[in-house]
Amino acid sequence: MKIGVIGGGQLGRMLALAGTPLGMNFAFLDPAPDACAQALGEHIRADYGDQDHLRQLADEVDLVTFEFESVPAETVAFLSQFVPVYPCAESLRIARDRWFEKSMFKELSIPTPAFADIQSQADLDAAAASIGLPAVLKTRTLGYDGKGQKVLRAASDVVDAFAELGSVPCLLEGFVPFSGEVSLVAVRGRDGETRFYPLVHNTHDSGILSLSVASSDHPLQALAEDYASRVLNKLNYVGVLAFEFFEVDGGLKANEIAPRVHNSGHWTIEGAECSQFENHLRAVAGLPLGSTAKVGESAMLNFIGEVPDVRKVMAIDDCHLHHYGKAFKVGRKVGHATLRCADRATLDAKIAAVQALIAQA
Amino acid sequence: MKIGVIGGGQLGRMLALAGTPLGMNFAFLDPAPDACAQALGEHIRADYGDQDHLRQLADEVDLVTFEFESVPAETVAFLSQFVPVYPCAESLRIARDRWFEKSMFKELSIPTPAFADIQSQADLDAAAASIGLPAVLKTRTLGYDGKGQKVLRAASDVVDAFAELGSVPCLLEGFVPFSGEVSLVAVRGRDGETRFYPLVHNTHDSGILSLSVASSDHPLQALAEDYASRVLNKLNYVGVLAFEFFEVDGGLKANEIAPRVHNSGHWTIEGAECSQFENHLRAVAGLPLGSTAKVGESAMLNFIGEVPDVRKVMAIDDCHLHHYGKAFKVGRKVGHATLRCADRATLDAKIAAVQALIAQA
Numbered sequence: 001m002k003i004g005v006i007g008g009g010q011l012g013r014m015l016a017l018a019g020t021p022l023g024m025n026f027a028f029l030d031p032a033p034d035a036c037a038q039a040l041g042e043h044i045r046a047d048y049g050d051q052d053h054l055r056q057l058a059d060e061v062d063l064v065t066f067e068f069e070s071v072p073a074e075t076v077a078f079l080s081q082f083v084p085v086y087p088c089a090e091s092l093r094i095a096r097d098r099w100f101e102k103s104m105f106k107e108l109s110i111p112t113p114a115f116a117d118i119q120s121q122a123d124l125d126a127a128a129a130s131i132g133l134p135a136v137l138k139t140r141t142l143g144y145d146g147k148g149q150k151v152l153r154a155a156s157d158v159v160d161a162f163a164e165l166g167s168v169p170c171l172l173e174g175f176v177p178f179s180g181e182v183s184l185v186a187v188r189g190r191d192g193e194t195r196f197y198p199l200v201h202n203t204h205d206s207g208i209l210s211l212s213v214a215s216s217d218h219p220l221q222a223l224a225e226d227y228a229s230r231v232l233n234k235l236n237y238v239g240v241l242a243f244e245f246f247e248v249d250g251g252l253k254a255n256e257i258a259p260r261v262h263n264s265g266h267w268t269i270e271g272a273e274c275s276q277f278e279n280h281l282r283a284v285a286g287l288p289l290g291s292t293a294k295v296g297e298s299a300m301l302n303f304i305g306e307v308p309d310v311r312k313v314m315a316i317d318d319c320h321l322h323h324y325g326k327a328f329k330v331g332r333k334v335g336h337a338t339l340r341c342a343d344r345a346t347l348d349a350k351i352a353a354v355q356a357l358i359a360q361a
Numbered sequence: 362m363k364i365g366v367i368g369g370g371q372l373g374r375m376l377a378l379a380g381t382p383l384g385m386n387f388a389f390l391d392p393a394p395d396a397c398a399q400a401l402g403e404h405i406r407a408d409y410g411d412q413d414h415l416r417q418l419a420d421e422v423d424l425v426t427f428e429f430e431s432v433p434a435e436t437v438a439f440l441s442q443f444v445p446v447y448p449c450a451e452s453l454r455i456a457r458d459r460w461f462e463k464s465m466f467k468e469l470s471i472p473t474p475a476f477a478d479i480q481s482q483a484d485l486d487a488a489a490a491s492i493g494l495p496a497v498l499k500t501r502t503l504g505y506d507g508k509g510q511k512v513l514r515a516a517s518d519v520v521d522a523f524a525e526l527g528s529v530p531c532l533l534e535g536f537v538p539f540s541g542e543v544s545l546v547a548v549r550g551r552d553g554e555t556r557f558y559p560l561v562h563n564t565h566d567s568g569i570l571s572l573s574v575a576s577s578d579h580p581l582q583a584l585a586e587d588y589a590s591r592v593l594n595k596l597n598y599v600g601v602l603a604f605e606f607f608e609v610d611g612g613l614k615a616n617e618i619a620p621r622v623h624n625s626g627h628w629t630i631e632g633a634e635c636s637q638f639e640n641h642l643r644a645v646a647g648l649p650l651g652s653t654a655k656v657g658e659s660a661m662l663n664f665i666g667e668v669p670d671v672r673k674v675m676a677i678d679d680c681h682l683h684h685y686g687k688a689f690k691v692g693r694k695v696g697h698a699t700l701r702c703a704d705r706a707t708l709d710a711k712i713a714a715v716q717a718l719i720a721q722a
Contacts, residue, residue, distance in 0.1 A: 013381075016482070017378060017382065020401065021681070021682060021683045021684060021687075022675075022682055023668070024694075039381060039386060040401060041400070057683070201668065273679060274681075285670070287672060288675045288676040290675065291678040291679060293678075295656060296656070306491060307384070310384065311648060313650040314643065314648050314649045314651065316381075317651070317654075318652060320380060320635075321384075322382045323382060325381075325385055333383075340656075
């Protein structure tokens, strides 16, 4: 079976590493000449709107999936004429726009911070007054890793904020005094079967995920699965979907969903029986889903900007290096390490050891 | 770092799957147009003696390694002029010739079945008389998976046996009434550090490995490690080496070594903290060795000739499919499954489940 992937970055690369042992081949459509997934499959170098090359991809593969959600709707619609596309166009339409996403949460009675659609500075002024400050202004589309957003703490921050984010459609979101951030990586098969990985505690640094720690028997696991199930079934979703939540007063408020394999699920490569990458491929290919059970105690640490001394990373037993083969650049995700340990105390000690290497880099 | 591999079969493929996350790239030199490793790296399609293409490989890569031991000595010598080659030429010279191999065991006081060098039918007649029957006649080089050997049970089997194996240099080996076959996968770094995986119990079917089960606290582990250490240090070996033993009267008799990653080590992909493939690459690249600790209870079942219904294989939780992407052919290794379970009873039940699928295929 040949899988087409829109995007050829590290998520495509890790999909191919998971899918090759299943007997799958891969083609990646990505305009970047140095797309790092190309080591593991065919690289169709073209823009996402290039219909000739999209048609070539569709003709070569059995199905198409995505490694990012900002794929133009026209691209999805075009491909869907020729080849099965998972997740479906509607899933991408919702997930790539914060207004649609938040409105869906509301419709499904999933708690989420107060929010308002912002089409102008006047909208923002009115929403800031009704929602109150602090609040976060985010572009409706194309935001990631803390980009395309601004925290509004005082009235002076509100002035001109709409223009500062480019005068594009935005969402204003009430600030939530959360005690933690957790994510749930879920997978739904073509037949509607769902499976869920253990909740993950996430820590961010300058808006970019730095550390994910898989939980054991998290008290909010069942609640998170309930919320995620509503979304998965509403969208008739197929594949892996990541759901980010704020922990607030012992409950959860939905932050956002990502209709794809997700950075907070990278620990599953070694830390779960079947990884998020393999499970995404199993789902889109109509194969039985794999076990989401945890194997030991596991965490993931991102390498941002550069990979620390690989010799030192590899010298830590239980530490698994994932080098994306990308050029190093400030703020860029260039690799990660997964830890898998027998107990939590060992895990915590090894997290500290990897963090020390990151600090030295 | 770019790694050159002589041979582009499933072992090369699994090396690349392990090395890509370490930031390595791969080039495979293999004459087969359908060499299955080519999905994961550059394929230099050439004969193993083709010096122009060997030179091309040497110029492109940082070091060269092998996925099979029958590489011509001239190939190793030629490559070694231009690029580091691991394991070294002497390791390959010994390992690919049963006479050199057995003689080394004897020199290192490692017990091994009685053996004799056979250059003619007259040699065979004499050796059969002194060693006694039953015995096994094996070609000194190029034998694998039960090929290139003949069991001699009666005097009538001895007549013409040398001609039957092609009148090439052979080894006669006394038959050993063994209670089991075990293998030890060992790795030695450039700095001389050694690590060992747990002993594996192997079951063969028509001379081809069918099942490997990793042991826990095997009483012969220390002895096997002692024997393997003698060989590794004698050869100043770098990389993974597999050592096959017969279990005889509560001790071990050396059968053979393989100077490469080995089929009986495939379970380590999921069943050990760091796989044999990653550890081989770490060793040849001069990086720190990874942990050989077992993760759960693990076994490997070979798919010979064809891969069973992948849907059914994948429906078994804890079962990991490894499809080599090769055309199906009687007697050919085309894939394997790894099982990783919490306890031995579960493992045994799942081994039976996979065996049932193999029987149906």
